[in-house]
Amino acid sequence: MSIQWYPGHMTKARRLIEEAMPKQDVVIEVLDARMPSASENPLVTEIRGRKPCVKVLSKSDLADPVTTKAWIKHLEAFSGGGPVLAIAITQKNATDTRTRIPEACKRLATHPSGPGKTVRAMVVGIPNVGKSTLINTLMDRKVAKVGDEPAVTKSQQLVMLKSGMALSDNPGILWPKIEDADASLRLALGGAMPDNAIDYETVALFGLRHFLARHPNLLIGRYKLKQTPKDEHEALDEIGRRRGCLRAGGVVDLHKASDMFIHDFRDGVFGPVSLEEPDDGFSAPVTA
Numbered sequence: 001m002s003i004q005w006y007p008g009h010m011t012k013a014r015r016l017i018e019e020a021m022p023k024q025d026v027v028i029e030v031l032d033a034r035m036p037s038a039s040e041n042p043l044v045t046e047i048r049g050r051k052p053c054v055k056v057l058s059k060s061d062l063a064d065p066v067t068t069k070a071w072i073k074h075l076e077a078f079s080g081g082g083p084v085l086a087i088a089i090t091q092k093n094a095t096d097t098r099t100r101i102p103e104a105c106k107r108l109a110t111h112p113s114g115p116g117k118t119v120r121a122m123v124v125g126i127p128n129v130g131k132s133t134l135i136n137t138l139m140d141r142k143v144a145k146v147g148d149e150p151a152v153t154k155s156q157q158l159v160m161l162k163s164g165m166a167l168s169d170n171p172g173i174l175w176p177k178i179e180d181a182d183a184s185l186r187l188a189l190g191g192a193m194p195d196n197a198i199d200y201e202t203v204a205l206f207g208l209r210h211f212l213a214r215h216p217n218l219l220i221g222r223y224k225l226k227q228t229p230k231d232e233h234e235a236l237d238e239i240g241r242r243r244g245c246l247r248a249g250g251v252v253d254l255h256k257a258s259d260m261f262i263h264d265f266r267d268g269v270f271g272p273v274s275l276e277e278p279d280d281g282f283s284a285p286v287t288a
Contacts, residue, residue, distance in 0.1 A: 010171070010173045013170060013171040013172075013173045014043060014047075014173055016170065017044075017047060017122070017124060017170055017173070018047055020122060020168065020170075021047055021048060021051065021122065023120060024051065024120050024121060024122045024168075025052070025105070025108075025109040025110055025119050025120045025121065026051070026052050026053065026054060026105045026108050026109055026119065026120075026121045026122075027044070027048045027051050027052070027053045027054070027121070027122050027124060028053070028054045028056055028101065028105070028121050028122065028123045028124070028134075028167075029041070029044050029053055029054070029055050029056065029124050029125055030056045030058050030123065030124070030125035030129045030130050030131045030134055031055055031056065031057050031058065031125065031129065032057075032058060032059055032126075032129050032130075032190050032192070033057035033058060033059050033060040033062065033063035033068050033071070033088055033274070034059060034062055034063045034190060034273065034274050034275050034276075035183075035186045035187070035190055035274075035275045035276050036055075036057060036071045036075065036276060037183070037276050037280075038180075038182075038183040038184075038186040038187050038190075038275070038276065039125070039126050039129055039187065039190070039192065040055075041124070041125065041126055041173065043173065044124050044125075045081055048081060048082070049081060049082070050081055050082040051081070051082050052082045052083045052084070052108035052109070052110065053079070053081065053082060053083070053084050053085075053108075054084075054085050054086075054087060054101060054104045054105055054108065054121075055075045055076075055084055055085070055086040055087070056086075056087055056088075056089055056101065056134060057071065057072070057086065057087065057088040057089065058089055058129055058130035058133070058134065059090070059129075059130060060088035060089060060090050061090040061091075061092060061268070061272065062268040062272060062273070063088075063272055063273070063274045064272050064273060064274040065272060067274040067276075067277050068088050068274070069088075070277065070278050070279075071086070071276075071277075071278055072086040072087075072088060073278075074278035083108055085104045085107065085108060087100055087101060087104060089101075089134070089137075091133065091137070094137045094140070097134070097137050097138065098137060098138055098140065101134075101138060102119075102138070102161060102163045102165050105119050105121045105165060106119055106165075118164055118165065118166050119164075119165045119166070120165075120166045120168075121165060121166070121167050121168070122167075122168050122170065123135060123167060123168065123169050123170065124170050124173075125172055126172050126173065126187065126192050127171075127172030127173075127192050127193070128172065128190075128191050128192050129172065129192065131169060131170070131172060132169060135159065135167060135169045138161055138167065139159055139161065140162075157169050172192075182206070185202070185203055185206040185207075186206075186275050186276070188203045189203050189206065189207045189262060189265060189266075189275070190265075190266065190275070191266050200255050200258035200259055200262065201236070201254050201255060201258045203258065203262060204236055204257070204258030204259075204261045204262055205232045205233065205236060205258075206232075207261060207262065207265055208232035208235045208236055208261065209231075209232040210275060211235075211270075211273075212228070212229065212231070212232060212235060215270070215273060216228045218270045218271065218273070219235060219239075222264065222269065222270060223238070223239050223242045223243065224242060225238055225239075225242065236252075236254060236257055236258065236261070237252050237254075237257075239257050239260065239261060240252035240253060240254065240256065240257030243257065243260055245257040245260065
């Protein structure tokens with residue numbers, strides 16, 4: 001099952017990005033380091049064309065570091081457009097972020113640098129991926145609204161960095177129809193879609209299937225399971241029983257158990273976990 005969410009403001013946001021793109025020297029696309037492929041918007045690739053791009057892997061402290069390094073190499077080798085530099089960032093290392101990203105933008109800028117030359121960069125990405133947090137980090141003060149829910153940023157805003165670089169923030173946009181069902185479930189698990197647009201149990205079962213295949217010990221340790229569950233349904237039931245998510249008669253409240261697992265993942269309580277690896281064999285996203 002593919003989860004779809006494309007509210008009306010995203011159509012306006014796409015139009016604004018298309019109108020502003022010709023004036024930009026560099027595009028900064030923010031990706032979720034836990035799922036770089038799922039969070040890489042094909043509309044951004046289409047709109048930017050041959051425009052240079054800095055791919056920023058946010059939340060990299062929540063992703064497996066070895067996998068993130070592999071993704072950096074993959075993104076730079078298979079850019080699908082103009083030249084690409086990929087950088088992994090965390091909120092814990094703001095000084096590094098404020099140095100590396102402007103430097104990368106200046107390296108990629110198509111016009112000569114020098115006095116009076118302003119590098120113009122546009123920050124884009126899917127909802128709740130960390131665009132506004134990145135803007136605030138680069139500015140070293142709060143200028144953009146930040147929240148745990150998608151679609152916090154509703155309009156464009158322009159700020160100037162101390163380095164003289166002009167930076168525009170844009171609302172997060174998805175694409176109208178996500179054909180890859182697993183990609184949509186990864187996005188939902190990571191928080192790119194509002195909770196009222198997803199089915200908790202479906203998303204949790206998808207995430208548990210991934211954990212059982214690649215990280216079963218993390219599940220056992222977190223929820224103190226006696227053994228590895230045989231499948232995701234048994235895992236969800238056992239988590240509910242272990243954590244007291246019970247209704248009258250001892251029946252597991254699967255919605256409550258699903259909510260617990262999903263937010264445990266989003267909060268990083270399992271440690272660094274990546275949901276995708278470059279050699280998983282992803283097909284090109286469809287923008288239907």
